[in-house]
Amino acid sequence: MTVVTTGPVAALVAALGDAVVTDSATMIAYTRDQSLLSPSGHPIAVVRARTTDHVVTTLKVAHRQGIPVVTRGAGTGLAGGANxxxxxxxxSTEKLDRILAIDEQSRTATVEPGVVNGDLAAAVAERGLxxxxxxxxxxxxxxxGNLATNAGGACCAKYGVTGDHVARITAVLADGRIIHTGAATRKNVAGFDLTRLLVGSEGTLAVIVEATMRLRRTPAHTATVVAAFSDAVHAVDAVMDIQxxxxxxLVELMDQTTIAAVNDMTHMGLDNTAGALLLIQCDGDAAEAEAERSADACRAAAATELYVSTDPAEGDALMQARRVALTALERRGSTLLDDLAVPVPRLPQMLDAITRIADRHRMLIGTFGHAADGNLHPTIVFDAADPDAxxxxxxxxxxxxxxCLALGGSITGEHGVGELKRRYLEPMVGSVERSLMTEIKAVFDPTAILNPGRAI
Ligand SMILES: Cc1cc2nc3c(=O)[nH]c(=O)nc-3n(C[C@H](O)[C@H](O)[C@H](O)COP(=O)(O)OP(=O)(O)OC[C@H]3O[C@@H](n4cnc5c(N)ncnc54)[C@H](O)[C@@H]3O)c2cc1C
Structure with missing residues (x-):
């Protein structure tokens, strides 16, 4: 069914032609991200922008008519931010998907926002980057999407999050003006850091239409350690000693529930009797020596099984076990995935709290995460059709x-606030700080059309 194209939608169709979608069967695919329990509404249109001009025109129409705009990448977000x-x-910026330049000398890649992370990684890998x-x-x-959520991942322990790898951003403001942040230079301290402000702003300040991302040389060596422990507390002891x-x-943690779910799905033969598993990867010239020292730390923390590999392909295969953790748990039922970060020394208390909470509410909770960052993803598995559950x-x-807040942690280590965590933002950052964020948004987006009610 096609929605009647009058008013703002007619203006969009007149200006953008087939970039505008109003057919409800197609639009449905653009209404939700992966946070299935966050609410979502019905758009009047989806614009699949193919050029920066499409973005500018869309925002000018929306700004003039006071229509909310939800920017969307691939819709893999886990906080309802793209709903x-x-x-x-x-x-939608998914069709703005060109890699514009890879500069080996400055070690940067300039891309449109719809480029898929793995495609960029593969393209630069061909040049040894x-x-x-x-x-x-x-x-x-x-x-x-990675920039707008300041996405993390496994390698953050050593290399930081997405925002640590961006040099420049081009973005379109709510009224259609284009801004360029950052500089082509390696060092730049001129003025306020608008790049950092846009990073993690979850589509509430501007629409990112181009970014220059920093690249590194590919490490010559990697070595991987897999260590099994009787419980997560021993595993965390090892994490602290390894540091x-x-x-x-990277230092990734999986608890027993997650190990069992991954084994069921992949038949990888992970140690099903283990209470917790650590996956540790070291890279660079000293990779092997660092892996051996990490293995020693695990041994000292009473690891029940240890395996060290210097084969990168094997290391990648082992990491795959961790990467599929969420998918494996999703096969057990509906999931409510959390994203909490605590100071690393407080991980045992957080893990203990998760166990107690699971027992008290008779819930299955599988916990995995980026242990060296104190960033856990306790995932509640339940039957969504059962109101009590x-x-x-x-x-x-x-x-x-x-x-997590009581332990001095963060309500989100990497997935963002979106819709899901908004009620916890003020308890975490404070009321004055939250007001400042609201005031900053008003400077960028005075008519509050960009992803209103999200992130802050
Ligand atoms: C299986 C799985 C594993 C995941 N693992 C991780 C992980 O390890 N670490 C992690 O951090 N996240 C992870 N995520 C969450 C998600 O993939 C990230 O948040 C990702 O950065 C979202 O990118 P996206 O393109 O899907 O953005 P979307 O979900 O489409 O959007 C996310 C937010 O960014 C905004 N946005 C998108 N594009 C733009 C733009 N061009 N300009 C301005 N705002 C924009 C949207 O409005 C929204 O608020 C995982 C998700 C899944 C499903």
Whole structure:
């Protein structure tokens, strides 16, 4: 069914032609992200922008008529940030998908926002370069979405999050003006750092239409350690000890529930009797030596099984076990995935709280995450068709966030606030700080059309 094209939609169709979609069967695919429990509404149109001009025109029409605009990359977000709002225009950047330049000398790549993370990584790898940010969704999520959520991933322990790898951004403001942030130079301290402000702004300040991302040389060597423990607390002991002897690029944790789910799905033969598993990867010239020292730290923390590999292909295959953790848990039922970060020394308390909360609410919670960052993804698995179970799941979710805050943690380490975590933002950042964020948004977007009610 095609929605009547009058008013703003007619203006969009007149200006943008077939870039505008009003057919409800097609629009449905653009109404939700992967946070299935966050509310979503019905858009009046979806614009599949193919050029920056399409973005400018869309925003000018929306700005003039006061229509909300939800910018959308691949829709893999886990906080409801790309979910449609009733009466909005969904502005999809998925077709702005060109890699514009790869500059080996400056070690940068300039891309449109719809370029998929893994495609950029593959393109630069052909030239011996490495695009580092590696969210678990790297094969499906876009650079625009990664920037707008400041996505993390496995390698953050050593290399930081997406925002640590961006040099410049071109973006379109709510009224259609184009801004360029950052500089072509390696160093730049001129004025306020607008690049950092746009990073993580979840589509609320501007629409990113181009970005220059920094690249690194591909490490010559990698070495991977897999360590099994009787429980997660011993695994965390090892995480803290490893930090004193090595500088791993990643330290990933999976608890028993997650290990079992991954084994069921992949038949990888992970140690099903283990209470927790650590996957540790070291890179660079000292990779092997660092991996051996990490293995020693695991041994000292009473690891029950240890395996070290210097074969990169094997390392990648082992990492695959961690990458499919969420998908594996999703096969057990509906999931409510959390994203909490605590100071690393407080991980045992957070893990203990998750266990207690699961017991109290009679819920299955599988926990995995980026242990070296203190970033956990406790995932509540439940039957969404059972109202009592859904209610208990939400209570458990709420209690985990509350406990995380009490431990001095962050309500989101990498997925963003979106719709899902908005009620926790003020308790975390403070009321004055939140007001400042609202005031900053008003400067960028005075008529509040960009993803209203999200992120802040
Ligand atoms: C299996 C799986 C694994 C995942 N693993 C990780 C992980 O390891 N680490 C992690 O951080 N996240 C992870 N995620 C979450 C998600 O992939 C990231 O948040 C990702 O950055 C979203 O990118 P996207 O292109 O799908 O953006 P979308 O979901 O489409 O949008 C996300 C937000 O960005 C805004 N946005 C999108 N494009 C633009 C743009 N061009 N300009 C301005 N705003 C924009 C949207 O309005 C929305 O608020 C995972 C998700 C899945 C499904």
């Amino acid at each position: 449609a709002i009733d009466g909005c225009i969904v502005l 490495w695009y580092v940010p590696d969210p678990g969704s790297r094969d499906i999520s876009t650079i625009g 004193a002897v090595a500088d791993p690029s 859904a209610d208990r799941a939400h209570q458990a979710f709420d209690e985990m966030v509350t406990r």
